[in-house]
Amino acid sequence: MRNFLRTSVVSLCILGISGVPSAFAANKDIIALQAQVQQMQEMMMSMQQSNDERYATMHNLLQQTSDSVSKISSEMDSMQKAAQSEQGSQGNSLQQLSGQMQSMNDSLDELRARLDKLDKTLNNIQSQQQSLAASQAMQTSQTTQQPGQTAPGTDTTQGALAAPPAAPQAPPVDQLYQSASSDYNAAKYNLASQEFNDVIKFYPQSTQAGNSQFYLGEIDYRSGNYKGAIDNYSQVLSQYPGNPKAPTAELRKGQSELTLGQKTAGIRDLRALIQRYPQTPEAMQARSKLNGMGVRIYEKPSPSRHETPTHRVNN
Numbered sequence: 001m002r003n004f005l006r007t008s009v010v011s012l013c014i015l016g017i018s019g020v021p022s023a024f025a026a027n028k029d030i031i032a033l034q035a036q037v038q039q040m041q042e043m044m045m046s047m048q049q050s051n052d053e054r055y056a057t058m059h060n061l062l063q064q065t066s067d068s069v070s071k072i073s074s075e076m077d078s079m080q081k082a083a084q085s086e087q088g089s090q091g092n093s094l095q096q097l098s099g100q101m102q103s104m105n106d107s108l109d110e111l112r113a114r115l116d117k118l119d120k121t122l123n124n125i126q127s128q129q130q131s132l133a134a135s136q137a138m139q140t141s142q143t144t145q146q147p148g149q150t151a152p153g154t155d156t157t158q159g160a161l162a163a164p165p166a167a168p169q170a171p172p173v174d175q176l177y178q179s180a181s182s183d184y185n186a187a188k189y190n191l192a193s194q195e196f197n198d199v200i201k202f203y204p205q206s207t208q209a210g211n212s213q214f215y216l217g218e219i220d221y222r223s224g225n226y227k228g229a230i231d232n233y234s235q236v237l238s239q240y241p242g243n244p245k246a247p248t249a250e251l252r253k254g255q256s257e258l259t260l261g262q263k264t265a266g267i268r269d270l271r272a273l274i275q276r277y278p279q280t281p282e283a284m285q286a287r288s289k290l291n292g293m294g295v296r297i298y299e300k301p302s303p304s305r306h307e308t309p310t311h312r313v314n315n
Helices: 002-085 091-143 173-185 189-202 207-223 226-239 246-259 263-276 281-293
Strands: none
Touching: 002 091, 091 281, 173 189, 173 207, 189 207, 207 226, 207 246, 226 246, 246 263, 246 281, 263 281
């Protein structure tokens, strides 16, 4: 009996000693996981602080850009009112003023594109913050599981077929248009033409599509390709009649036709410009050009049916 008890005690001691390494290994794994979680939390806090600083910087830049846009718009209104008040015999001055206003319009378009880009960047930062928060929550839930377990919903299948890659897409319209405008201002006309054509191809219903069609005409006009310029300006007038650049397109089209010796077509388009957009600087330039040619300018017909026929006047 004593031998049996002695043997039982020895066996229990052996079993207790053999179980110690297993428990020690499990505790060691849990401590390692907790250290990894702590490290990830510190990284998350650092990234959060960095994103907050970037957000504040971009917010200030966005505010400054918005103020610049408002200032430019105010200056453009003042210049337009000054031009209208000096409608007399200032043809050459009006042409210079129109060029300056066109340049300011281009700058305004670029500022608007920058605003849109900044807004998208802020949205991306917020999305990153949400993704990081979700990742932290998932990692925290995994540390509560026993070592060796698989998290619920984890796919352990090996060799699964990967999904087919998505087809390449065009860049966002604002990014593509801004790149085209930058290349145009840098006189990289071949590259700018490709980018403006991409805007029209991928975003035909956007406001930038009408602007892109106009600048294709401007590239041809500056390059001396007046026939191509006429075609592009005609597209602006027919496809995008409400575009802000339509008056300039009508003026450039008439000037191109006169340069090619198409006098009848040029006079017709300059008259159409005056009738459609009578209060614009482009209409002032058209009047000055027609007066210099000794051509009479028709008044815009009245909508009344009982009025007398339209008279001709010299402006």
